[in-house]
Amino acid sequence: MIIAEQKPLDFVIETLDEHKNVLVVGCRSCVAVCLAGGEKEAGILKESLHLHSDLTGKGWNIEEITLERACEKEWVREMASAMEGKDAVVSLACGVGAQVIHEMYPSVLMVPGVNTVSMGAPDEQGIYMEKCAGCGDCVLHLTGGICPVARCSKSLMNGPCGGSQKGKCEIDPDTPCGWDLIYRSLKEQGRLDLMDVLIPPKNWRLSRSGGPRKTVRKEAVQTPEEKRIGGASQ
Amino acid sequence: MRIIGFVCRDSALPAVEHAASKEDPYPSFITLVEMPCTGRVDVVHILRAFREGADAVFVAGCLEGNCKYQYGNIEARKRVTLTKSLLQAAGLEPERLEMFNLASNQGWRFPEIVQEMVSRVERLGPNPIGKVKT
Numbered sequence: 001m002i003i004a005e006q007k008p009l010d011f012v013i014e015t016l017d018e019h020k021n022v023l024v025v026g027c028r029s030c031v032a033v034c035l036a037g038g039e040k041e042a043g044i045l046k047e048s049l050h051l052h053s054d055l056t057g058k059g060w061n062i063e064e065i066t067l068e069r070a071c072e073k074e075w076v077r078e079m080a081s082a083m084e085g086k087d088a089v090v091s092l093a094c095g096v097g098a099q100v101i102h103e104m105y106p107s108v109l110m111v112p113g114v115n116t117v118s119m120g121a122p123d124e125q126g127i128y129m130e131k132c133a134g135c136g137d138c139v140l141h142l143t144g145g146i147c148p149v150a151r152c153s154k155s156l157m158n159g160p161c162g163g164s165q166k167g168k169c170e171i172d173p174d175t176p177c178g179w180d181l182i183y184r185s186l187k188e189q190g191r192l193d194l195m196d197v198l199i200p201p202k203n204w205r206l207s208r209s210g211g212p213r214k215t216v217r218k219e220a221v222q223t224p225e226e227k228r229i230g231g232a233s234q
Numbered sequence: 235m236r237i238i239g240f241v242c243r244d245s246a247l248p249a250v251e252h253a254a255s256k257e258d259p260y261p262s263f264i265t266l267v268e269m270p271c272t273g274r275v276d277v278v279h280i281l282r283a284f285r286e287g288a289d290a291v292f293v294a295g296c297l298e299g300n301c302k303y304q305y306g307n308i309e310a311r312k313r314v315t316l317t318k319s320l321l322q323a324a325g326l327e328p329e330r331l332e333m334f335n336l337a338s339n340q341g342w343r344f345p346e347i348v349q350e351m352v353s354r355v356e357r358l359g360p361n362p363i364g365k366v367k368t
Contacts, residue, residue: 009323044320047281052324054285054363 001030001121002094003128004037004114009048012090015111019088020059022049024113025079025101026066027093034128036114037092039066045090045113061085070097076104083108119150136206136213142194144185149202152178157199235263235360237351238288240275243268244302245338246294252341264348271295272333273306280317284326287364289355292347294334307335327358 016022024046032038046064053060065082068075070093079101083089088109091098095116102110118130133150139157140147149155153163153171159179163170167180186192204210222230241247247268254260269275272295283291293314295307311333318328332351336343 009320013323044277044281047278047285048320048324051281051285051321051326051363055325 001033001119002096003034003117003120003130004031004094005034005117006036006041006045006092006114007112009045009052012045012049012111012113013052016049016060016088016090016109019109020061021086022060022062022088022090023079023082023086024049024062024064024090025070025093025097026064027068027070027097028066029069029071031092031094031097031114032066034122035126037094042066042092045092049090067093067097070094071100073100073104076101134207135202135204136210137203139199142197142199143182144189144191144194146178146181146185148178148182150178151176151181157202235352235355236288237264237290237292237348237355238283239264239266239347240269240272240279240291240293241266242272242295242307243270245296245300246334246336246344248338249294249336249341250344252339253344260344261348271301271303271306272310273301273303275310275313277313277317277320280314280331281320281324284321284330284361285363287361288330289358289361290330290332290351292332292334292351294336294344294347297335297337300337326361326363329354330358330361 024042026032026037026039026042028038035041042064046062049060049062052058053062063082063086065079067078070076070091083105086108088111089101089105090111090113091101092113093101094114095112098110098112118128119132119134120128120130123129130150132147133155135149148157148159152159153169153175154161156179159182160177161179164177164180167177169175169177183192183195186194239246241250247266250260250266272293275293280291280293293310295301295310298307301307314331314333318331321328321331334343334347336347
């Protein structure tokens, strides 16, 4: 899932500036699981902004809504009536959701209420670890199910490096060495021979180095005929 | 003066009943909100109390380690800490909010808690929200 963390309230207050009619938008997907932008957090942010407005006499009109998934236009349409008369949105959805909302309501100020941090998973309640870097060329079959791109600090494809100390990375004693994890996983699987397989230089054009990535699943794309008959979603 | 207390029904509330009597009730400017556990106290509850004009808010739960629901009072303490930072950012003194822990047989603690919050309000003055709103 996508991991995000809330921006400070001060930032939201300053960024809203003179905008008075505000919709706080939460998302029930990833950001709800990582406790950054679900229904609960949207309610708290709304109440906090209300308190600030009441204390300062700013007269902000603040409402909140939490979408099922802010990254899909079908769900974002549900906030249409709540958007009436609004001049700013504070998005607690991830950067993806915030941009989809903006695409649908381009004339309204978009204030990001969270920083989108990584693709990861909860290690335990309240602690989230990055697991995937979205490199576009997965090698988990060669690395014992552990991603060297996301979990090795240097994204080494053939590790570990000399900075691996007793299973920890030299950047931080709390950070496990990704290649130590890979070694242990391969040992568990009886596949230590894979440590000798040289992974060739990676094609980073499939990652961010190739610019914004467009993924097309041909079977799912509606033909012009289908669009004409069914009225394709925008 | 208006002080709101979110109190655990298994510890703080019995303590209040110990401390107060018909002859000597707790002050009328205090409103107690009975909670099944302070773990049920939400950040929004506290913020709303201040928005409604409370000069101070306190949360009173069991002694740590004594929560009937294991760690509701620890959850409450974390939420109080979070809410203090939100109050600061919103423009209200975080000292207007506090978390207390007491046992049901520590009735003597309740007047101390009240006195602590009254002192804070006297030092900070009334919640400015009333002035702005009117």
